[in-house]
Amino acid sequence: MKKKFDVKDLITVGVFTALYFVVTFIVACLGFIPIFMVLMPLIGPVFSGIPLMLYFSKIKHFGMVTITGIIIAILMFVTGHPYPIFIFCIGAGLITELVLRAGNYSSIKHCVIGSATFSLWLLGMVIAFFFGFRESYFAYLVDGYGQEYVDAMMGYTPTWVFFAMIVMCLVGGLIGGLLGAKVLNKHFRKAGMI
Amino acid sequence: MSKSWFKLDPRTKLMMLITIGLIMMSGTNVGMDYALRLVCVTLPFVMLLTIGNYRAMIWYVLIFFGAVLFEGLWLTKINGVLNIIVMTFCGVITRFGPGYVFGWYVVRSTSASEFITSMERMHFPGAITIPMAVMFRYFPTLKEDYSSIHDAMRMREIGESVKNPFVYIEYILVPLMMSTVQIANDLSAASLSKGLGVNRKRTHICQIRMTALDYIVVVVMAVMLVLSFVY
Incomplete structure (x- = not known):
């Protein structure tokens, strides 16, 4: 294993972050329907976990997952998501980094756990519904989406749901990671691409 | 462009x-x-x-x-x-x-070179800008790959007949992932030949x-x- 962090790694980060982002984005479009918005942290990682596992299998150096986190945060921020997304993305990236390193970047089991911890960044997208952001965000939503939507969303998001969402992220990430591991075994290991 | x-x-x-x-x-x-x-x-x-x-x-x-x-x-x-x-x-x-x-x-x-140059001027670290430049280049390719996969599936008359969403996603995602790995390798080789790996300040031909x-x-x-x- 090479010790140096080089341009090859940066390119791997770029390509796989693109794939991961696109898959997440497509699944996030389900969020149009309020109940899916709440279930997003569960459904999203299940699908995005598959490319994520392939990405993790390519990672050999500390720092790559965090860069992915930062890039996702930047993309989300410039297209209009509120700033707490940075905290969640970078935090989730760092935790995942530590998990992967604990597995010495080669253990499938740690990759699956990493897939669960990395999906925690999705909480950054829904944080506006909770805690200090809640009141102002809903006041603003009434304006654009109508009272009915806001009532439905408010009904779906009492504070305990935030903690349920943490669990959903982890469970969704685990399922996605296991699916990803299965896909890797079925298609990539045989072809010698890992 | x-x-x-x-x-x-x-x-x-x-x-x-x-x-x-x-x-x-x-x-x-x-x-x-x-x-x-x-x-x-x-x-x-x-x-x-x-x-x-x-x-x-x-x-x-x-x-x-x-x-x-x-x-x-x-x-x-x-x-x-x-x-x-x-x-x-x-x-x-x-x-x-x-x-x-x-x-x-x-x-x-x-x-890509305009993007990297201007980010460099803003003293943005290359560790962030290089992956982002790669990403922006890759999005259109991803779209092309997807439509190629879609066409290939239609030619073999699979696609509409696949009812299980997980199977359908597997059919789409696995070739995409394969091409992603391939492109990562190609780009790495290209970047080496362009001297991106040299730890020196790069010069630019584009006017920013x-x-x-x-x-x-x-x-x-x-x-x-x-x-x-x-x-």
């Missing part, structure tokens, strides 16, 4: 993107905010025009105004779950639409300069941001 008579610096484009994102997400629909939003909605349209991307422009106009009309006409006429779904759909388009379309414009009008036009646009954006926060 495309030559344009109305050429902005990538830094200016970034500023515009952030402004549009912030105003579209935070404003209301009355008074000053309304005027600001109107500007933000028009910007992607104008900018797509300047790079001659008429197809994207027409789609943007149709979808965006469709959503606005729907919102205006139907909000009071329907109710229940349907109302919620339609409203959310339109709400997402009217809120995120301009930001995403402008992002598309930025990707289409900025070459803030012109008078750029400064005007930046000032206008700053004023818009201030206005949206003050009101």
Whole structure:
């Protein structure tokens, strides 16, 4: 294993972050329907976990997952998501980094756990519904989406749901990671691409 | 990429993107905010025009105004779950639409070397800008790959017959992942031959300069941001 962090790694980060982002984005479009918005942290990682596992299998150096986190945060921020997304993305990236390193970047089991911890960044997208952001965000939503939507969303998001969402992220990430591991075994290991 | 008579610096484009994102997400629909939003909605349209991307422009106009009309006409006429779904759909388009379309414009009008050079000028670390440049190059490829996979599936008459969503996703995602691995290898080789791995300050052949036009646009954006926060 090479010790140096080089341009090859940066390119791997770029390509796989693109794939991961696109898959997440497509699944996030389900969020149009309020109940899916709440279930997003569960459904999203299940699908995005598959490319994520392939990405993790390519990672050999500390720092790559965090860069992915930062890039996702930047993309989300410039297209209009509120700033707490940075905290969640970078935090989730760092935790995942530590998990992967604990597995010495080669253990499938740690990759699956990493897939669960990395999906925690999705909480950054829904944080506006909770805690200090809640009141102002809903006041603003009434304006654009109508009272009915806001009532439905408010009904779906009492504070305990935030903690349920943490669990959903982890469970969704685990399922996605296991699916990803299965896909890797079925298609990539045989072809010698890992 | 495309030559344009109305050429902005990538830094200016970034500023515009952030402004549009912030105003579209935070404003209301009355008074000053309304005027600001109107500007933000028009910007992607104008900018797509300047790079001659008429197809994207027409789609943007149709979808965006469709959503606005729907919102205006139907909000009071329907109710229940349907109302919620339609409203959310339109709400997402009217809120995120301009930001995403402008992002598309930025990707289409900025070459990778322009992007990296201007980010370097802003002292952004290469560890972030290089993956981002790769990403922007890769998005269009991803789209092409997807349509190739789709075509291949139709030729073999699989696709509509696959009922299980997980199987369908596997059929799409696995070839995409394969090509991703392939492209990562190709790009690494290309970057080596371009000397990206050398730890030296890179020189640039592309001209990156803030012109008078750029400064005007930046000032206008700053004023818009201030206005949206003050009101």
